[in-house]
Amino acid sequence: MNLIKVKRYVVLGILFLLPVTFLLFLYPATHHYKPLDIINESVSDLQQFTSDSGKDILLKGHITVLGFLGEKPMDHVTSALNLKELVYDKFKGFKKFQIVLVVPNGTQDVTEQLKKEINAYENIRFWHFAYGNPQDIQKVFNSLKSKTQLDSNLATNSVFIIDKDLFQRGRIDDRTDKEIVTNKPVYGLSEYDCIDVGEIKNKMSEDVRILFTEYRQKRKGNFDSSTRRANDLKGKHEED
Numbered sequence: 001m002n003l004i005k006v007k008r009y010v011v012l013g014i015l016f017l018l019p020v021t022f023l024l025f026l027y028p029a030t031h032h033y034k035p036l037d038i039i040n041e042s043v044s045d046l047q048q049f050t051s052d053s054g055k056d057i058l059l060k061g062h063i064t065v066l067g068f069l070g071e072k073p074m075d076h077v078t079s080a081l082n083l084k085e086l087v088y089d090k091f092k093g094f095k096k097f098q099i100v101l102v103v104p105n106g107t108q109d110v111t112e113q114l115k116k117e118i119n120a121y122e123n124i125r126f127w128h129f130a131y132g133n134p135q136d137i138q139k140v141f142n143s144l145k146s147k148t149q150l151d152s153n154l155a156t157n158s159v160f161i162i163d164k165d166l167f168q169r170g171r172i173d174d175r176t177d178k179e180i181v182t183n184k185p186v187y188g189l190s191e192y193d194c195i196d197v198g199e200i201k202n203k204m205s206e207d208v209r210i211l212f213t214e215y216r217q218k219r220k221g222n223f224d225s226s227t228r229r230a231n232d233l234k235g236k237h238e239e240d
Contacts (some may be wrong), residue, residue, distance in 0.1 A: 144191075
């Protein structure tokens with residue numbers, strides 16, 4: 001009879017200790033994750049721009065996905081839909097999150113068409129269009145670190161992650177584990193191609209999630225402030 005009791009207590013002890021042990025393993029992983037790299041510290045804000053809502057749309061104080069649709073926004077419906085389905089729909093409930101798409105003045109009617117394409121079933125209240133003149137649009141883009149250029153219509157399929165302090169976030173080293181093992185040259189990730197579903201779904205979505213984790217841990221006082229900064233990257237449009 002005593003043996004049965006001993007076995008019972010052993011089983012109960014194992015059942016109690018297993019979840020505790022599992023949580024102890026998770027604890028360091030939660031508090032010592034790898035923060036999203038700061039790759040540029042001088043992103044221009046949008047003070048000179050107007051918005052479709054009539055309110056001031058600024059980057060500072062928000063976690064922003066920033067894009068440039070140019071003079072022909074409807075040519076970028078695929079990019080916009082990928083962005084909505086793979087990023088916006090996932091993070092729209094988070095405080096201070098927004099998607100801002102920069103377009104030239106005079107494209108208001110066309111952007112309304114685009115909004116109808118991506119807003120078939122819900123109100124996209126954290127999704128904004130910012131209107132500006134070509135010089136101001138180019139100035140904002142030039143303040144970003146990018147391997148690409150705006151085309152003749154002031155558009156690109158690339159989008160960028162901007163944090164609350166106007167720092168551009170990305171990856172200083174975007175090599176795969178295999179590339180690291182084989183000692184491939186370091187290359188970074190400063191922008192995300194909205195046409196590439198895999199890149200938006202597997203990289204950008206994960207990077208935005210990591211950034212939200214960083215701010216949540218900052219509020220709790222648990223954040224490791226050793227975020228990597230690409231201070232040695234002087235040119236905004238040079239190769240990584």
